[in-house]
Amino acid sequence: xxxxxxxxxxxxxxxxxxxxxxxxxxxxxxxxxxxxxxxxxxxxxxxxxxxxxxxxxxxxxxxxxxxxxxxxxxxxxxxxxxxxxxxxxxxxxxxxxxxxxxxxxxxxxxxxxxxxxxxxxxxxxxxxxxxxxxxxxxxxxxxxxxxxxxxxxxxxxxxxxxxxxxxxxxxxxxxxxxxxxxxxxxxxxxxxxxxxxxxxxxxxxxxxxxxxxxxxxxxxxxxxxxxxxxxxxxxxxxxxxxxxxxxxxxxxxxxxxxxxxxxxxxxxxxxxxxxxxxxxxxxxxxxxxxxxxxxxxxxxxxxxxxxxxxxxxxxxxxxxxxxxxxxxxxxxxxxxxxxxxxxxxxxxxxxxxxxxxxxxxxxxxxxxxxxxxxxxxxxxxxxxxxxxxxxxxxxxxxxxxxxxxxxxxxxxxxxxxxxxxxxxxxxxxxxxxxxxxxxxxxxxxxxxxxxxxxxxxxxxxxxxxxxxxxxxxxxxxx
Numbered sequence: 308x309x310x311x312x313x314x315x316x317x318x319x320x321x322x323x324x325x326x327x328x329x330x331x332x333x334x335x336x337x338x339x340x341x342x343x344x345x346x347x348x349x350x351x352x353x354x355x356x357x358x359x360x361x362x363x364x365x366x367x368x369x370x371x372x373x374x375x376x377x378x379x380x381x382x383x384x385x386x387x388x389x390x391x392x393x394x395x396x397x398x399x400x401x402x403x404x405x406x407x408x409x410x411x412x413x414x415x416x417x418x419x420x421x422x423x424x425x426x427x428x429x430x431x432x433x434x435x436x437x438x439x440x441x442x443x444x445x446x447x448x449x450x451x452x453x454x455x456x457x458x459x460x461x462x463x464x465x466x467x468x469x470x471x472x473x474x475x476x477x478x479x480x481x482x483x484x485x486x487x488x489x490x491x492x493x494x495x496x497x498x499x500x501x502x503x504x505x506x507x508x509x510x511x512x513x514x515x516x517x518x519x520x521x522x523x524x525x526x527x528x529x530x531x532x533x534x535x536x537x538x539x540x541x542x543x544x545x546x547x548x549x550x551x552x553x554x555x556x557x558x559x560x561x562x563x564x565x566x567x568x569x570x571x572x573x574x575x576x577x578x579x580x581x582x583x584x585x586x587x588x589x590x591x592x593x594x595x596x597x598x599x600x601x602x603x604x605x606x607x608x609x610x611x612x613x614x615x616x617x618x619x620x621x622x623x624x625x626x627x628x629x630x631x632x633x634x635x636x637x638x639x640x641x642x643x644x645x646x647x648x649x650x651x652x653x654x655x656x657x658x659x660x661x662x663x664x665x666x667x668x669x670x671x672x673x674x675x676x677x678x679x680x681x682x683x684x685x686x687x688x689x690x691x692x693x694x695x696x697x698x699x700x701x702x703x704x705x706x707x708x709x710x711x712x713x714x715x716x717x718x719x720x721x722x723x724x725x726x727x728x729x730x731x732x733x734x735x736x737x738x739x740x741x742x743x744x745x746x747x748x749x750x751x752x753x754x755x756x757x758x759x760x761x762x763x764x765x766x767x768x769x770x771x772x773x774x775x776x777x778x779x780x781x782x783x784x785x
Contacts, residue, residue, distance in 0.1 A: 348481075358498060359501050363457065364455045364456060366452055367417055369447030370447075372449070375411065382406065384409060388446070390450040391403055393435040395761070396467065396516065397440075397523060398438070401527060418447045422441060424454065425438055425463045427454060430488060434471075434475065454496075461501075462509035465768075468515075468768055469768050470499075474769060478500065504776075511767075512768060513764075515761070515763055519758070519760040519761050522757035522760070526753040526754045527750075530750050533750075541733055541735070542588055542590070543703075553577055592733055593691075594730070598697075598732060599728070600686045602684070602685050602686075604680050605650070605684070613639055615639065615640075618643060619640075620646060621673060623637065623652075624678070624682070625664055628668060628669040651675060654671055654673065655671065656685060657686075657697050657701075658671055658682050660683075661721065663720065665722065666711070693744040695748065696740040700732065713726045
């Protein structure tokens with residue numbers, strides 16, 4: 308065991324005395340020698356952790372700007388994995404993807420990514436990791452490195468999970484440096500210490516991530532099915548053509564179509580044409596107030612009653628809205644002592660953002676939640692409109708468009724309750740709405756289970772490092 312060569316002089320402010328022999332002449336910044344970093348490094352040494360460079364067959368970063376630029380991007384081809392594509396522990400090539408031609412890809416063969424390569428972000432947001440699990444090849448940009456392992460003595464999903472764990476991120480955070488933007492060069496990447504339990508434990512942890520990835524993919528397919536149903540039933544292709552081709556600067560509005568709005572933006576030709584499409588296709592447009600049982604907005608309590616530490620009452624904000632709300636993802640809570648002054652949201656209610664980022668929506672699936680004044684809570688007449696259908700509509704391009712239509716055009720867009728009640732909703736048949744609801748509930752359940760497995764896997768890694776991992780549960784499987 309390596310002799311401990313530092314002392315924590317003050318546990319309050321973590322003042323540290325570091326012996327000269329462990330000072331890295333290339334790193335004379337005080338942050339590198341923070342107590343928590345030194346303690347983690349010491350613990351990894353105790354666990355006989357291996358340097359990444361010794362367990363990897365190859366570690367390669369993506370090409371710099373001199374080898375590939377935005378001018379090389381094409382509409383279809385070989386995907387280029389950027390840091391933004393490493394999301395929630397997996398590679399996401401379904402959105403925000405850029406491509407290069409096959410010819411360009413072959414000229415960049417050294418940075419080609421293949422199945423089971425471990426990816427790690429090394430610029431900007433340091434330490435995000437995922438396993439590339441596609442049969443076809445991809446390439447990288449300079450913000451990501453690929454790690455090809457030597458053999459099957461290291462599970463790639465375990466390695467990725469370690470990087471994404473609290474201790475993995477702490478280590479990459481320590482190693483990263485840079486005056487303007489944090490980064491890790493290849494030598495620094497190779498210096499990461501990796502604790503390696505026996506392969507059975509690695510696979511136990513890795514299998515949780517494999518299962519989580521499968522669930523994420525199943526959820527994505529269910530959402531794609533919903534998207535197809537919406538596009539078919541809400542004439543999305545016709546509307547897309549209108550959005551692309553309509554460039555008229557003026558609109559003639561029939562007297563009978565003039566509402567209690569006299570601002571020109573409300574009567575843009577695009578809105579008039581969309582309404583005509585729905586009318587011609589027998590789709591009924593109803594004002595939101597016609598399908599509501601209740602509508603209200605939340606409030607923000609005084610700062611003294613808001614806590615970062617877990618409390619039973621969860622405080623939802625716009626950033627918390629998605630198709631799945633998972634308890635351990637909520638970052639703010641309200642203290643129990645003011646429960647009597649709060650309005651607790653009924654599960655199954657629709658939430659929609661009404662300030663700043665307009666139209667982000669979700670169906671609440673948690674108990675004991677409240678929200679702030681930037682989010683509206685809708686309780687529906689479910690014989691007319693299903694919650695998940697309305698939320699899916701709000702999240703669609705047309706739904707966002709019609710919400711922005713009624714918003715006040717100030718510096719920060721805002722929709723008050725009366726304006727929100729006036730937004731027009733295309734009400735399709737209840738059977739189709741129910742189908743959409745069923746699919747989105749299934750997708751939500753799969754996402755929740757996936758995130759739970761990811762959380763469990765990270766906790767397993769952290770327990771291993773802390774010496775608290777219960778090996779008896781390995782025989783139970785995932």
